[in-house]
Amino acid sequence: xxxxxxxxxxxxxxxxxxxxxxxxxxxxxxxxxxxxxxxxxxxxxxxxxxxxxxxxx
Numbered sequence: 001x002x003x004x005x006x007x008x009x010x011x012x013x014x015x016x017x018x019x020x021x022x023x024x025x026x027x028x029x030x031x032x033x034x035x036x037x038x039x040x041x042x043x044x045x046x047x048x049x050x051x052x053x054x055x056x057x
Contacts, residue, residue, distance in 0.1 A: 023050035 026046040033040045 019050075022046070026050060 023046075026043055027050065030040065030043040030047040033043060
């Protein structure tokens with residue numbers, strides 16, 4: 001494939017730390033809103049996406 005050109009020599013880093021921060025903040029926000037009897041669809045959606053299933057090997 002000659003039309004694909006590498007932009008940088010380095011590998012892109014993973015989003016582990018950023019993802020952890022976003023998931024923690026979304027979980028806290030969803031818990032605080034639910035504690036006051038409310039609901040935030042966006043916070044609940046992001047919080048549900050952060051619940052990763054661990055493999056059982």
